[in-house]
Amino acid sequence: MKNGLKATTLGIQHLLAMYAGAIIVPLIIGSSLGLTSEQLTYLVSIDILMCGIATLLQIMHNRFVGIGLPVVLGCTFTAVGPIIAIGSQYGITAIYGSIIMSGLIIVFISGFFGKLVKFFPPVVTGSVVTIIGITLIPVAITNMGGGQGASDFGSFTNIALAFGTLAVILLIYRLFTGFIRSISILLGIVFGTVVAMLLGKVDFTPVTDAAVLHLVQPFYFGVPTFEWSAILTMTLVAMVSLVESTGVYFALSDICEKELSKEDLAQGYRAEGLASVIGGIFNAFPYTTFSQNVGLIQMSGVRSRKIILITGLMLIGLGFLPKVAAVTTIIPTSVLGGAMVAMFGMVVSQGIKMLSGTISQSQENSMIVACSVGIGLGVSVVPDLFSHLPESVQILTSNGIVAGSLTAIVLNILFNMLPARKKNNKTVLLKQEA
Template identity: 40%
Template sequence: MSANPVAAPHPVDQKLPALKLATSGLQHVAAMYAGVVAPPLIVGAAVGLSGTDLAFLTGACLFTAGLATFLQTLGFWKIGARLPFVNGVTFAGVAPMTAIVAASHDKSDALPVIFGAVMVAGVLGFLAAPFFCKAVRFFPPVVTGSVITLIGVSLLPVAFGWAQGPDPAAHDYGSAKYLGLAAATLVIVLLLRRFTRGFVKQIAVLLGLIAGTVVAIPLGVTDFGPVADADVIGFPTPFHFGTPQFHLAAILSLCVVMVVSMTESTADMLALGEIVERPADERTIAAGLRADTLGTAISPLFNGFMCSAFAQNIGLVAMTRVRSRFVVAAGGGFLVLMGLCPMAASLIAVVPPPVLGGAGVVLFGSVAASGIQTLARAGLDRDNNVLIVAVSLAVGIIPITAPHFYHAFPQTVRIVLDSGISTGCVAAVLLNLVFNHLGRDGQARDVTHPMEAGEEIAAAGH
């Protein structure tokens, strides 16, 4: 009798040949690159960083995204979902962080305040991970869909501002030259998405940024100074922008963002588990949330921001059917290498703001669209859920449509109130509790599984 053959490893645990591992890993990096560099660009511009410091901040976020991806895919102890799960800087933190910058009397203190708040939010999230995975029923698609929609809507004004030019005080701000450049970039991205397939289609935003930058060169809009000044090899020096500062209002604001981030990551893990045929149970979700939050807690050490799941990469796994977590780990390795090469990170600083604006319309708009798709599965045939969405979106849109609405409130409170994502999330969670969990109406809860929210996000990307 022949010996029993050794069982083949699950596709998630398969180690692919080096060439396929590298190319597939690069594809994951290409799918999420624009999403990683956008938050530091937005926050860095709000702070008023120089081109060199902006390139440094971008490289730091690439580096920390790679570290967080290692934690998720490879893991250790009870940390890491050990799924093909990409981590990077979350969009959800952009609006609160820019609100912190706006509230700072001295812009040089803004980043240390942000880093301090991110560290505290990460530590608290890490401690809450084993409990949070049990509370997922309080975050059904009606809540997650509302929050994801608000993230996209809150970021779109940033894209519109970029499209008008680099300097709001300049006489040509909003001129036809800048708006035309933004429109050209948008058209290029749309054409690539419509008429290409596979890898090229996945990197349409990145290719659009490159093409838009090339078009901008003869217009005199492109500045190659940051690349010339950058080193080929460097390391994100710990606390480059100053020692972290701990302000209560900023901490509260980013703790709310951490709840949003953990909610999204939970939905993403549930969806990814189904796609790779290794369903995510409570233990997997808790381990994944620990990796998210630990990555967030250590990210400020290297001048990075809050880390979370990148759902567009879940869509990539579903499309390619390459389910190995080691492929995504290879992508994390590329992110670390890019973070250690300031010249590579500085390339994004060459891209003119109008080009970023054109691509940002697609990038940020897709976030809102994925939220709307999630809401389509949220049981909006019930009046209670319609009210939850209506009020939470209205509350979240206040800082966008009426920026001075909370002008009479103390400045520290406004850091939270001026973030539509934070206020909209709190409103959605509380209203869902009132309408779907408390009293007699609690019998008519929104029973849609959170996994469906993750499936919708994976289909659209954010």
């Protein structure tokens, strides 16, 4: 009984550590795409449920799927910007078509993705993550003001709630360490929502209207549609997520003292691809490993997959409770915007951190970063730049993240992978003069 209580408590701790990350992605995407409160409630519910299913797929270990380590999966922040861009351009059904197809591609290439990793060194993945973070910042700033089209956009109340939420997050991050720090975003959002409630800015109608229980529904938002540009975008995002996940796999293997083989890695990649396919069918999102839970495992010293199993089952249970999901949908947009500044800024920070070592290594890497980030951000700001090119080419140029990512990949091949000339022109001229 005592051991069961301890295991449950540790499972709840893992749940709390990843919960903010699990709910924030559907809230950001749903609000950006203008979903109704009912649709947003479903989106949060299915995302929580799919986090549980994705986690169970990963902690199991059979001949087909599962890394077999105590890893928790949640929706990747890397996908937020691309999903919003796809939804805005092609509609919500294209989002799920691209998620399903990118998941199938990952399942297909999982066996030899290890060989493709060489095309995604830190200079490439860091550039991609930086581009994604930078393109997300305008979303955060818009929400700080109250959201696109809000009648009170930029009002003193909205600005105060946004910066108040951000201030609380920063204070918690400054004054605490460990678990409390890991949930600083969640605590900041709770604080901001309570203050907004006292100001009469919170509408509880979605909670009262939500059912106590519901069943999940495949293709809730309609039959998926497939756009090549969207599929390519999500596949690139999925590959970047796999590179990040590989680091988490090896970190956990070190903590758990378990050596990973190529087959183990392939099964881990396959589990993430399969989770994305299932997520796309039930209108959730792509999933990746959550590094904050790795920190908890290291802090607690408890490395049992049983704890993560409990967390996964809790997530699945919560996914069938719409009222729990509806509570998250009452968060005011300005409060969410304040939290987004910290979260999206951390995405940019993570990208810069990934790049810091590579830029100092060579001027070539500096040029790769300069051009890829410049092209990625430029196309995002001026999307009509390549509007006169053939549609087949616009697949690669119409999205800033795709354009920037491909620029980084091509330049990395050019500068770092093709054999360099042994003799430069100056050396040749000197020899000719001699």
